Amino acid sequence: MSRSLWLPGATLALTAAAALSLTACSSDSSNPAADDGQLLVATTVAPITSIAANIGGDKVNVEGIVPEGTNSHTFEPAPQVAELLSTADVIFVNGLQLEEPTKDLAEANMKDGAEIVDIGDEVLPEDQWIYDFSFPEEDGKPNPHLWTDPTYAAKYATVIADTLAERDPDNADYYRANEEAFIAKTDELASALRADQKTVPDGNLRLLTYHDAYAYFAKTFGWEVVGAVQPKNFEDPTPQEVARLIDQVKAENVPTIFGSEVFPSAVLEEIGRATGARYEDTLRDDDLPGAPGEADHSWLGLMRYDYITMIEGLGGTADELKAVTVENVAPDEAVYPQ
Numbered sequence: 001m002s003r004s005l006w007l008p009g010a011t012l013a014l015t016a017a018a019a020l021s022l023t024a025c026s027s028d029s030s031n032p033a034a035d036d037g038q039l040l041v042a043t044t045v046a047p048i049t050s051i052a053a054n055i056g057g058d059k060v061n062v063e064g065i066v067p068e069g070t071n072s073h074t075f076e077p078a079p080q081v082a083e084l085l086s087t088a089d090v091i092f093v094n095g096l097q098l099e100e101p102t103k104d105l106a107e108a109n110m111k112d113g114a115e116i117v118d119i120g121d122e123v124l125p126e127d128q129w130i131y132d133f134s135f136p137e138e139d140g141k142p143n144p145h146l147w148t149d150p151t152y153a154a155k156y157a158t159v160i161a162d163t164l165a166e167r168d169p170d171n172a173d174y175y176r177a178n179e180e181a182f183i184a185k186t187d188e189l190a191s192a193l194r195a196d197q198k199t200v201p202d203g204n205l206r207l208l209t210y211h212d213a214y215a216y217f218a219k220t221f222g223w224e225v226v227g228a229v230q231p232k233n234f235e236d237p238t239p240q241e242v243a244r245l246i247d248q249v250k251a252e253n254v255p256t257i258f259g260s261e262v263f264p265s266a267v268l269e270e271i272g273r274a275t276g277a278r279y280e281d282t283l284r285d286d287d288l289p290g291a292p293g294e295a296d297h298s299w300l301g302l303m304r305y306d307y308i309t310m311i312e313g314l315g316g317t318a319d320e321l322k323a324v325t326v327e328n329v330a331p332d333e334a335v336y337p338q
């Protein structure tokens with residue numbers, strides 16, 4: 001993991017080794033794209049890369065930008081990413097202001113006729129954006145995590161299919177068929193979730209998370225986000241904030257608090273100890289499970305994993321979710337930077 005690549009402000013401090021490996025990586029993946037006549041599609045976070053790969057299959061070249069395990073909210077692309085952005089035909093970003101530095105680099109480098117598609121902005125009108133503790137309205141950046149809600153992931157698939165079909169009409173039927181198959185999987189996942197969440201004792205569908213990635217999911221599926229630990233600067237909360245959270249967890253009888261793979265936090269452990277709540281530290285919002293090439297390494301694998309973890313963490317059973325087959329609906333040949 002080349003952490004220095006994506007820490008804010010660290011792009012100029014690349015080690016020689018990291019710079020070398022990045023150059024090697026981008027030329028390996030970009031050169032075939034230039035030759036085969038297929039669209040080159042750049043994407044940002046891994047869940048969007050996975051959805052784009054499911055729609056584009058083997059008819060497009062998909063290359064992600066944000067390395068998995070990275071804090072995507074503070075990610076700044078290395079200068080070398082400009083090479084990919086200058087050759088891409090389409091640049092899919094989540095939008096809702098998640099990837100402003102990447103968009104800036106894209107706008108400065110993209111070729112004639114290329115376009116940036118802000119997927120989230122297309123599927124959710126601005127008056128429905130959610131602001132909260134980690135994404136306060138006065139800062140102007142809404143909670144961007146639409147893809148953790150399968151009903152929005154389905155809409156992402158449609159925006160991607162619309163875009164690819166328009167740019168590559170010869171393969172439009174292929175993209176449309178993949179869109180339909182992918183949406184069927186999102187429906188299957190949503191139905192399994194609705195069934196399994198009924199098993200959580202006392203209807204206690206309450207989430208106290210470290211990283212606040214489930215705001216839209218909660219609204220759609222009737223969960224309550226009782227709090228998020230991570231302040232807007234993505235650092236640990238202050239001792240006063242921790243004390244307040246401990247009081248809140250005790251007062252609301254939250255049985256389990258959920259941490260994030262990408263943001264290991266001693267603070268959550270402390271809150272768990274002080275309140276008796278169980279600390280479940282493996283939720284992930286944009287770091288796919290498994291390794292590229294494995295079925296679980298996908299949007300579907302990611303969300304199925306999170307929902308099972310939440311439901312079991314709250315004392316329910318997840319038999320329906322476990323019965324959902326995790327598979328890509330088209331071959332996933334995308335590049336996922338690690």
Ligand SMILES: [Zn+2]
Binds near residue numbers: 211
């Ligand atoms: Zn996030």
